[in-house]
Amino acid sequence: MWDVAERLKALLVFAEHRYYGESLPFGEDSFRDAKHLNFLTSEQALADFAELIRHLRKTVPGADGQPFIAIGGSYGGVLAAWFRMKYPHLVVGALAASAPIWQFQDLIPCGVFMKIVTEDFRKSGEKCSESILRSWGAINRLSNTGSGLPWLTRNLHLCASLNSEDIQRLKDWIAETWVNLAMVNYPYPASFLKPLPSWPIKVVCQYLTNPYMSDSLLIQNIYQALNVYYNYSGQSKCNNISETTIGNLGSRVWGYQTCTEIILPFCTNGIDDMFEARAWDLDKYSDDCYKQWGVRPRPSWITTLYGGKDIRSYSNIIFSNGDLDPWSGGGVTEDLSDTLVVVNIPEGAHHLDLRSSTDMDPPSLQLARTVEVKHMKQWITDFYGNDRRLPLAT
Amino acid sequence: MWDVAERLKALLVFAEHRYYGESLPFGEDSFRDAKHLNFLTSEQALADFAELIRHLRKTVPGADGQPFIAIGGSYGGVLAAWFRMKYPHLVVGALAASAPIWQFQDLIPCGVFMKIVTEDFRKSGEKCSESILRSWGAINRLSNTGSGLPWLTRNLHLCASLNSEDIQRLKDWIAETWVNLAMVNYPYPASFLKPLPSWPIKVVCQYLTNPYMSDSLLIQNIYQALNVYYNYSGQSKCNNISETTIGNLGSRVWGYQTCTEIILPFCTNGIDDMFEARAWDLDKYSDDCYKQWGVRPRPSWITTLYGGKDIRSYSNIIFSNGDLDPWSGGGVTEDLSDTLVVVNIPEGAHHLDLRSSTDMDPPSLQLARTVEVKHMKQWITDFYGNDRRLPLAT
Numbered sequence: 001m002w003d004v005a006e007r008l009k010a011l012l013v014f015a016e017h018r019y020y021g022e023s024l025p026f027g028e029d030s031f032r033d034a035k036h037l038n039f040l041t042s043e044q045a046l047a048d049f050a051e052l053i054r055h056l057r058k059t060v061p062g063a064d065g066q067p068f069i070a071i072g073g074s075y076g077g078v079l080a081a082w083f084r085m086k087y088p089h090l091v092v093g094a095l096a097a098s099a100p101i102w103q104f105q106d107l108i109p110c111g112v113f114m115k116i117v118t119e120d121f122r123k124s125g126e127k128c129s130e131s132i133l134r135s136w137g138a139i140n141r142l143s144n145t146g147s148g149l150p151w152l153t154r155n156l157h158l159c160a161s162l163n164s165e166d167i168q169r170l171k172d173w174i175a176e177t178w179v180n181l182a183m184v185n186y187p188y189p190a191s192f193l194k195p196l197p198s199w200p201i202k203v204v205c206q207y208l209t210n211p212y213m214s215d216s217l218l219i220q221n222i223y224q225a226l227n228v229y230y231n232y233s234g235q236s237k238c239n240n241i242s243e244t245t246i247g248n249l250g251s252r253v254w255g256y257q258t259c260t261e262i263i264l265p266f267c268t269n270g271i272d273d274m275f276e277a278r279a280w281d282l283d284k285y286s287d288d289c290y291k292q293w294g295v296r297p298r299p300s301w302i303t304t305l306y307g308g309k310d311i312r313s314y315s316n317i318i319f320s321n322g323d324l325d326p327w328s329g330g331g332v333t334e335d336l337s338d339t340l341v342v343v344n345i346p347e348g349a350h351h352l353d354l355r356s357s358t359d360m361d362p363p364s365l366q367l368a369r370t371v372e373v374k375h376m377k378q379w380i381t382d383f384y385g386n387d388r389r390l391p392l393a394t
Numbered sequence: 395m396w397d398v399a400e401r402l403k404a405l406l407v408f409a410e411h412r413y414y415g416e417s418l419p420f421g422e423d424s425f426r427d428a429k430h431l432n433f434l435t436s437e438q439a440l441a442d443f444a445e446l447i448r449h450l451r452k453t454v455p456g457a458d459g460q461p462f463i464a465i466g467g468s469y470g471g472v473l474a475a476w477f478r479m480k481y482p483h484l485v486v487g488a489l490a491a492s493a494p495i496w497q498f499q500d501l502i503p504c505g506v507f508m509k510i511v512t513e514d515f516r517k518s519g520e521k522c523s524e525s526i527l528r529s530w531g532a533i534n535r536l537s538n539t540g541s542g543l544p545w546l547t548r549n550l551h552l553c554a555s556l557n558s559e560d561i562q563r564l565k566d567w568i569a570e571t572w573v574n575l576a577m578v579n580y581p582y583p584a585s586f587l588k589p590l591p592s593w594p595i596k597v598v599c600q601y602l603t604n605p606y607m608s609d610s611l612l613i614q615n616i617y618q619a620l621n622v623y624y625n626y627s628g629q630s631k632c633n634n635i636s637e638t639t640i641g642n643l644g645s646r647v648w649g650y651q652t653c654t655e656i657i658l659p660f661c662t663n664g665i666d667d668m669f670e671a672r673a674w675d676l677d678k679y680s681d682d683c684y685k686q687w688g689v690r691p692r693p694s695w696i697t698t699l700y701g702g703k704d705i706r707s708y709s710n711i712i713f714s715n716g717d718l719d720p721w722s723g724g725g726v727t728e729d730l731s732d733t734l735v736v737v738n739i740p741e742g743a744h745h746l747d748l749r750s751s752t753d754m755d756p757p758s759l760q761l762a763r764t765v766e767v768k769h770m771k772q773w774i775t776d777f778y779g780n781d782r783r784l785p786l787a788t
Contacts, residue, residue: 043437050698086480088708089701304444307483314482315707 001071003357004373008380010069011060015052017045017079019253034294037256043305046083053090067383069376070094073351074327075254075262077320082306085314093316093379095372096332097351101319103264103330104302107309110267110280112329117182118273120324124185125205132178132208133274135222136171138215143167151216156223159238166241173241174222175275177229182326183350188360192350195233198360204228259289263299264330315339318375320368322348341375343368395465397751398767402774404463405454409446411439411473413647428688431650437699440477447484461777463770467491467745468721469648469656471714476700479708487710487773489766490726491745495713497658497724498696501703504661504674506723511576512667514718518579519599526572526602527668529616530565532609537561545610550617553632560635567635568616569669571623576720577744582754586744589627592754598622653683657693658724709733712769714762716742735769737762 005012016023019040024030031037049070057064070091072080077099084094102108122129142148149162152170162170180193181201188198197203207224230236258264265282268275286296307314319332320343327350335341345352347362353369399406410417413434418424425431443464451458464485466474471493478488496502516523536542543556546564556564574587575595582592591597601618624630652658659676662669680690701708713726714737721744729735739746741756747763 047699054694054698087699087701089704090698300448304448304484305441305481307481310483313709 001354004369004376007373008376011063013052013056015049017076018048019256031252031256037253037293040253040256040260042079042082042257042261042302045079046086049079049083050087050090067092067380069379071097071354072099073097073354074099077351081317081319084317085306085311088315092383093318093376095318095320095376097320097354098322098325098327098331099319100264100327100330101306101311101332102309103327105263105265105299105308107303108330110265111269111272113266113326114179114268114273114275116324116326116329117179118275120182120185120201120326121178121205121208121274124199124201126209127211128201128205128208129274130211131218131221133270134211135174135218136276138218139167139171139174141215142219152219155216155220156226157238159240160242170241171276174226177226178274179326181229182324185324185349186352186355187347187362187365188358190355192355194229196229197232200228200232256293256295259293259297260295261298261302263297263302265299312336312340316375316379317341318343318372320345320348320351320353320372322350322352324348325350343371395748398763398770401767402770405457407446407450409443411470412442413650425646425650431647431687434647434650434654436473436476436651436655436696439473440480443473443477444481444484461486461774463773464488465491465748466493467748468493471745475711475713478711479700479705482709486777487712487770489712489714489770491714491748492716492719492721492725493713494658494721494724495700495705495726496703497721499657499659499693499702501697502724504659505663505666507660507720508573508662508667508669510718510720510723511573512669514576514579514595514720515572515599515602515668518593518595520603521605522595522599522602523668524605525612525615527664528605529568529612530670532612533561533565533568535609536613546613549610549614550620551632553634554636564635565670568620571620572668573720575623576718579718579743580746580749581741581756581759582752584749586749588623590623591626594622594626650687650689653687653691654689655692655696657691657696659693706730706734710769710773711735712737712766714739714742714745714747714766716744716746718742719744719746737765 001012004010018025019030019037025039026032026036029036053068056068057066068091070080070083071094072078074097077096078101080094081096081099081101084091103113118129121132139152142152143162143164149164152158153160153162156170158170181196181204184190184192184194184196185199185201186192186196190196190198204225207221207228210221211218213221226239230239254262263282263285265280267280268278270277282297282299290296315337316339318341321328321331321333323344323346325348328344332340333342333344343353345362345364345368347364348368352365353372357366357369395406398404412419413424413431419433420426420430423430447462451460462485464474464477465488466472468491471490472495474488475490475493475495478485497507512523515526533546536546537556537558543558546552547554547556550564552564575590575598578584578586578588578590579593579595580586580590584590598619601615601622604615605612607615620633624633648656657676657679659674661674662672664671676691676693684690709731710733712735715722715725715727717738717740719742722738726734727736727738737747739758739762741758742762746759747766751760751763
């Protein structure tokens with residue numbers, strides 16, 4: 001974004017989403033209950049961005065009468081796409097990077113996401129995904145023995161002693177680690193979620209080459225593999241399974257969003273993926289939401305509002321995806337029209353194209369950025385050309 | 395609509411706007427205070443229509459996979475246009491009849507509306523608008539005399555005795571009558587707001603041919619003219635200036651909408667129009683809203699949300715206007731693109747095209763309906779043709 005903004009002589013503006021960071025409508029009370037969280041919706045967030053653009057047009061010298069482009073990655077990419085869809089008079093186009101706009105309802109099979117995670121591990125080392133698949137049983141068996149729980153605590157270097165009720169949480173924490181690694185499986189050292197080496201899954205898989213060893217040896221290897229993610233810098237003293245790895249991205253508020261609008265059905269079956277089988281259970285999901293927030297999800301509202309797969313009447317959106325990114329499963333990966341276009345990056349993980357250029361960028365990434373800039377230039381040309389409209393009345 | 399629906403083999407569905415008719419979210423309490431009225435916004439209304447369409451697709455046999463078209467007149471036409479703009483995945487197009495989507499902020503001069511009303515009277519009889527222009531001074535002068543108030547009460551056949559504080563209200567009531575007549579100045583007898591003869595303004599103007607008679611004679615003529623509107627059926631015993639003439643259209647709730655989102659700036663100057671000069675005063679307007687509802691208007695939100703004049707990135711909307719209709723001043727009266735098209739009806743008043751066909755329809759109206767149906771057929775053809783998308787996931 002920084003590189004491209006300079007080339008296009010653009011001003012980069014980072015809009016903070018309400019209820020995140022410092023954008024708290026009720027200060028400390030913002031998260032207190034559903035009543036205070038009631039103003040946290042994607043529509044309200046888009047409305048904020050609309051007000052922001054009008055504000056910028058009025059207050060930034062030279063901004064009035066200039067085209068705006070929405071850019072975002074992940075949920076931010078979803079918002080960028082939705083913003084262009086709902087406010088095409090305010091942005092000439094959107095770059096929606098790794099934006100899973102179809103990870104809703106039954107638009108795609110619920111197993112796709114974890115299947116892609118599994119693929120990443122399968123391709124990154126012989127027997128790697130099989131080792132992980134076997135590890136769940138190993139943990140289950142160990143946790144059923146008297147000495148298993150303290151052994152697991154010790155050998156996984158956990159900060160707190162495991163109880164038998166913690167086992168599901170332990171497995172969830174490990175599974176989430178593999179998911180996160182799939183998201184940040186970048187071709188060069190990076191520290192988006194954690195400081196990591198280049199192609200971190202390859203490094204992880206160096207420890208996971210033999211699924212058929214004893215349970216304890218397998219788990220010791222799993223520990224080494226986890227360590228790539230949690231202790232690449234060598235600073236970590238112990239592993240805290242209560243700490244969500246994306247905690248710093250505002251997961252608390254995100255939890256509320258996933259209990260109201262952003263319902264992402266996920267499932268596994270242990271056959272097409274390397275995880276324990278788990279069905280998508282909306283009723284249970286809804287009950288959990290009600291317990292935690294006092295609200296129940298509305299799983300069909302997002303597709304009603306934003307069109308689901310039926311979005312060809314919208315225009316000027318680039319959907320970029322990394323083939324390695326599990327979120328690409330819920331993304332738009334084939335052109336929908338001349339102006340709803342797709343850029344797929346075979347060597348890409350989660351919104352790799354939004355990162356700064358490096359000497360290690362694979363050619364597919366360089367090409368992706370070129371195509372993206374080409375489209376942006378076209379939107380700008382169209383804006384100044386025949387489609388030029390007067391700036392908004394203020 | 396009935397005629398065209400039959401030709402297109404369409405199902406006609408009338409969607410009731412929330413807070414109107416029987417669609418009261420809190421029953422009798424719905425209008426109690428701003429807290430209960432808080433869910434009355436155009437966005438919520440559009441969302442209702444979106445949910446309704448999904449519901450119809452699921453529950454009406456044969457409706458799934460079929461194209462929908464939004465149709466509306468006046469505010470309903472505005473909503474039809476906005477619905478196509480925000481939910482193009484749910485309707486293939488919209489017919490926005492007499493929809494003043496630009497009667498907001500400073501998109502058009504605030505005096506346009508009353509200027510068109512004046513034109514209608516000017517063209518309907520010699521000295522007609524001049525008589526009305528002179529009548530305000532006559533009322534003012536009469537109301538300043540001791541016997542003037544009872545004289546006005548008697549000669550205007552008012553139900554309640556006039557006090558001097560009522561004079562402004564009396565003049566507003568009369569002005570509103572001329573406005574309403576302009577809206578329903580249809581070429582044949584109709585009873586949209588009131589039962590009326592064909593070209594009612596021509597009938598009104600038969601009583602208003604001499605502006606330069608005495609104040610009392612002028613006002614007696616004004617009474618005769620008002621009577622065309624209020625007593626064409628001969629049933630009315632007296633005139634009630636507290637009764638808004640569009641009360642049956644839900645003006646109470648409309649008042650709240652005009653105090654929050656739907657801010658329509660109107661002004662007169664007594665030069666370009668036949669009314670007493672009155673500037674548009676947003677501060678006073680806002681104070682009045684605060685007194686009545688405890689809310690203040692957000693005059694720029696509608697243009698931020700719906701694009702103001704910058705709507706060329708949207709598609710498939712027919713804007714139809716009647717040249718005689720004062721609302722045409724805030725309407726779209728020139729094609730904006732190949733798919734944002736305009737149908738102007740020189741002999742038309744307020745959404746004349748939505749009324750049933752009659753033998754008295756002027757040729758311009760017949761042509762308008764033909765053009766409208768042509769566009770609708772095109773949208774339907776496009777839907778089934780190349781642009782055909784799968785129905786929404788349910």
